Amino acid sequence: MTKRIRATQVRRGAMLLIALVVLAGCWELYKLVIPDDGVKLGSSLILPRSDDASMPHLSEIFKVFGQQEVAGGSGGTVLSSVINALWYSLRLAAAGFAVGVAIGFLLALAMQRLRIVERALLPYVVLSQTIPLIALAPLVYGWSGNLSLFGLEWKPWMSVSVIAAYLAFFPVAIGALRGLASPPPVQTELLACYAASWWQTLLHLRLPASIPYLIPALKLAAAAAVVGTIVAEISIGLQGGIGRLIITYAQQATGDPARVYAPIIGAAVMGLVAVGLISLLDVALRRYHTQEATV
Amino acid sequence: MSAPAAVTLEAIGKRFGDGPGAVQALTGIDLTVGAGEFVSLIGPSGCGKSTLLRIVANLIEPTEGSVQVNGKPARRARLDQDYGIAFQQAGLLEWRTVQGNVELPLALHGLDRGARRAQALELLDLVGLADFAGHRPSQLSGGMQQRVAIARALARRPALLLMDEPFGALDEMTRERMQSELIRICAETGAAVVFVTHSIPEAVFLSQRVVVMSPRPGRITHVVDIPLTARDEDTREAEEFFGAITEVREALRGRTKVEDEP
Amino acid sequence: MRTGAVWGGRIFKGIWPPLIFGVAFIALWQWFVDARNVKPYVLPKPSAIWEQLREHHSTILSAAWTTGQNALVGLAIGLVVGVLAALLAARLRALDDALTPLAAAMAAIPIVALTPIFNTMFASTSSTPRRLVVAIYVFFPIFVNTLRGLRQIDPVHAELMRSYAASPWTTTKVVRLPGALPFFFTGLKIASSGAVIAAIVSEYFGGLQKGLGPAITSAAAASAYPRAWALVTAAIALGLAFYIVAVLAERLAMPWQRPEGAVS
Numbered sequence: 001m002t003k004r005i006r007a008t009q010v011r012r013g014a015m016l017l018i019a020l021v022v023l024a025g026c027w028e029l030y031k032l033v034i035p036d037d038g039v040k041l042g043s044s045l046i047l048p049r050s051d052d053a054s055m056p057h058l059s060e061i062f063k064v065f066g067q068q069e070v071a072g073g074s075g076g077t078v079l080s081s082v083i084n085a086l087w088y089s090l091r092l093a094a095a096g097f098a099v100g101v102a103i104g105f106l107l108a109l110a111m112q113r114l115r116i117v118e119r120a121l122l123p124y125v126v127l128s129q130t131i132p133l134i135a136l137a138p139l140v141y142g143w144s145g146n147l148s149l150f151g152l153e154w155k156p157w158m159s160v161s162v163i164a165a166y167l168a169f170f171p172v173a174i175g176a177l178r179g180l181a182s183p184p185p186v187q188t189e190l191l192a193c194y195a196a197s198w199w200q201t202l203l204h205l206r207l208p209a210s211i212p213y214l215i216p217a218l219k220l221a222a223a224a225a226v227v228g229t230i231v232a233e234i235s236i237g238l239q240g241g242i243g244r245l246i247i248t249y250a251q252q253a254t255g256d257p258a259r260v261y262a263p264i265i266g267a268a269v270m271g272l273v274a275v276g277l278i279s280l281l282d283v284a285l286r287r288y289h290t291q292e293a294t295v
Numbered sequence: 296m297s298a299p300a301a302v303t304l305e306a307i308g309k310r311f312g313d314g315p316g317a318v319q320a321l322t323g324i325d326l327t328v329g330a331g332e333f334v335s336l337i338g339p340s341g342c343g344k345s346t347l348l349r350i351v352a353n354l355i356e357p358t359e360g361s362v363q364v365n366g367k368p369a370r371r372a373r374l375d376q377d378y379g380i381a382f383q384q385a386g387l388l389e390w391r392t393v394q395g396n397v398e399l400p401l402a403l404h405g406l407d408r409g410a411r412r413a414q415a416l417e418l419l420d421l422v423g424l425a426d427f428a429g430h431r432p433s434q435l436s437g438g439m440q441q442r443v444a445i446a447r448a449l450a451r452r453p454a455l456l457l458m459d460e461p462f463g464a465l466d467e468m469t470r471e472r473m474q475s476e477l478i479r480i481c482a483e484t485g486a487a488v489v490f491v492t493h494s495i496p497e498a499v500f501l502s503q504r505v506v507v508m509s510p511r512p513g514r515i516t517h518v519v520d521i522p523l524t525a526r527d528e529d530t531r532e533a534e535e536f537f538g539a540i541t542e543v544r545e546a547l548r549g550r551t552k553v554e555d556e557p
Numbered sequence: 558m559r560t561g562a563v564w565g566g567r568i569f570k571g572i573w574p575p576l577i578f579g580v581a582f583i584a585l586w587q588w589f590v591d592a593r594n595v596k597p598y599v600l601p602k603p604s605a606i607w608e609q610l611r612e613h614h615s616t617i618l619s620a621a622w623t624t625g626q627n628a629l630v631g632l633a634i635g636l637v638v639g640v641l642a643a644l645l646a647a648r649l650r651a652l653d654d655a656l657t658p659l660a661a662a663m664a665a666i667p668i669v670a671l672t673p674i675f676n677t678m679f680a681s682t683s684s685t686p687r688r689l690v691v692a693i694y695v696f697f698p699i700f701v702n703t704l705r706g707l708r709q710i711d712p713v714h715a716e717l718m719r720s721y722a723a724s725p726w727t728t729t730k731v732v733r734l735p736g737a738l739p740f741f742f743t744g745l746k747i748a749s750s751g752a753v754i755a756a757i758v759s760e761y762f763g764g765l766q767k768g769l770g771p772a773i774t775s776a777a778a779a780s781a782y783p784r785a786w787a788l789v790t791a792a793i794a795l796g797l798a799f800y801i802v803a804v805l806a807e808r809l810a811m812p813w814q815r816p817e818g819a820v821s
Binding site for chain 3: 016046119123127129130134135136231243253257264272
Binding site: 349352354373374376378380382384386388389390399400403404431433 | 713716717720727732735811813
């Protein structure tokens with residue numbers, strides 16, 4: 001890595017920290033300056049309320065993690081609840097991610113192999129992400145307990161993973177297609193001179209060439225899988241996941257307003273962890289590319 | 296009655312970077328281009344001819360020496376818009392029409408709409424593209440785009456045209472046609488031209504003098520006079536044309552012979 | 558110049574594979590539900606969904622209208638703030654350094670999860686939390702893409718502008734801004750459909766019960782599956798409408814990108 005890139009990264013990291021500190025400062029400043037009931041324009045609020053119920057102090061939010069889940073109970077701290085829920089959701093997201101990536105990649109292979117498949121399916125692939133199929137989540141949930149797929153009973157968590165897979169497959173399909181089609185004619189013609197089969201060309205040329213496109217696509221897919229998991233959990237109300245935890249604590253907000261921040265922060269962490277894992281994969285595959293190709 | 300020299304270069308040197316990794320691109324360049332004169336810069340890749348052109352255009356500052364354009368320092372000349380420039384890529388703005396592209400330098404320096412339009416059409420007429428004023432750049436071929444770029448370079452009626460291999464991306468036939476066009480345009484406008492090129496026949500066909508440069512660090516090794524009696528289609532097959540080409544080629548090679556000596 | 562007939566022919570050629578695929582898909586779906594006796598809670602028939610659409614079209618439309626409004630307001634806010642931020646970040650290095658990694662981090666975070674926080678900040682009977690979530694969701698693709706467009710400039714254009722002794726502002730106005738338009742529209746296409754998705758998802762977090770999200774959940778809870786699917790179809794249509802408007806806006810704003818015939 002050149003000195004310049006390293007310097008830019010350090011500068012960016014520092015600026016990010018400064019930005020977060022500034023944001024934290026703004027939070028507290030807002031609480032100090034703006035009246036408790038917020039700022040109204042006519043009859044509607046344009047600036048949010050700043051009382052402790054609506055905007056807890058940052059210190060309160062930090063304290064929440066150490067609180068007992070159930071006051072005086074034996075359960076465990078909020079932090080442990082959040083971590084358990086995160087672990088649960090992360091596995092669902094991983095399952096959805098795996099399925100989505102597999103489907104996306106196979107779709108890309110089919111589209112690269114057969115032009116007619118690309119022409120027929122690509123518009124739908126693109127459109128699939130413009131339409132809020134996530135609205136289907138409650139309906140997909142209705143399958144649980146009532147549907148058997150290949151002898152396997154449909155469990156509620158599968159609905160969540162399906163949504164995650166749906167959101168994850170698109171970036172992979174597009175990124176993989178671009179990557180597989182990326183080698184210039186001079187290289188594809190070379191392999192044709194060697195009488196290489198489509199499969200050999202795939203293995204020796206197209207797959208390695210697609211890595212710079214796959215890495216950013218996988219990052220997008222990981223983030224999408226996390227978002228899909230959490231949102232699906234919320235719309236289904238799946239027990240055990242971080243989404244459900246957010247809803248639960250939100251309902252308790254009148255009693256303990258700061259508590260809902262804990263799983264939300266946890267959800268953010270989950271997203272960052274997912275993308276971070278892909279970055280590790282990126283490092284492992286450095287041999288095949290020096291720079292990511294912007295999709 | 297005599298106009299100032301179009302370009303005066305004295306002891307120009309250019310070094311990129313500092314310390315052990317520094318690259319001496321140009322050294323000891325002395326050159327004068329008279330008003331209305333057509334001069335080509337030719338030399339192998341890396342000899343610094345494009346760098347020299349950019350120094351004249353005040354897009355790069357020289358490390359040593361002084362450069363005057365139209366009797367003024369280069370920076371003043373650029374601010375006063377005393378020259379027009381054309382690059383190897385036409386560099387037309389794809390969101391403007393052909394006419395809009397030619398109007399660009401006029402608009403930037405305050406000409407009002409009516410005057411702009413009239414002048415742009417006049418210039419397009421000069422390069423033979425008046426019928427395409429309303430087209431988009433993407434609808435024109437490479438040669439036509441370059442003609443628009445040349446029209447644009449002439450927008451402010453400059454006394455000096457700077458051209459950096461403008462025909463380099465074109466095929467041979469189009470190239471020859473464009474060279475003839477350029478000769479005609481220069482005769483009509485009376486502008487001096489500093490023309491960078493790789494091609495010996497092109498340099499000979501177009502210029503009154505050909506400046507031969509050596510590889511890095513670039514210096515002027517020869518200046519070849521090209522006293523052709525005419526510069527038209529017949530010239531390309533004339534004895535004197537081939538004679539001049541040979542002279543320039545020998546000059547380019549002559550430098551190589553010198554390097555072979557111990 | 559190629560005539561409209563040839564251009565029309567090209568569109569037709571591009572349309573028939575996906576069109577045929579779509580029609581075949583729906584026909585297969587209809588047949589499958591009947592032939593395998595699939596229960597409505599798994600997958601209703603297309604014809605049943607159509608029935609529901611016609612029967613309840615007024616309620617469906619009003620729910621779609623509410624959601625659409627939220628999406629539109631959020632989109633407008635996120636758009637304006639995103640473009641302004643990109644313009645500023647293109648000029649001020651420090652802002653760029655702070656916002657760009659933040660944007661990268663936010664791409665990994667489920668922004669809709671912020672809805673409960675906004676629900677408490679504002680009255681739970683206001684639409685503002687949802688609009689705010691949409692605005693934040695829209696801000697990032699607009700900001701990232703517009704900034705990318707503003708930062709890149711063709712070196713030939715840069716040199717040309719310098720040769721004209723043009724001021725930085727003039728260069729921005731004449732070259733960078735028009736050059737950034739394609740990038741802006743890439744961001745807009747992502748953001749416009751995303752706005753509808755974010756609007757619907759934020760409706761799942763409680764608060765006002767108007768809008769497509771709550772309508773779908775209540776229909777599912779009442780086991781009125783064809784109606785629920787009809788509402789989903791409305792949601793799909795809404796998302797498509799936003800996307801198509803963005804594509805049309807792109808075509809209108811950048812007429813020079815139409816691939817017309819070239820002259821030699």
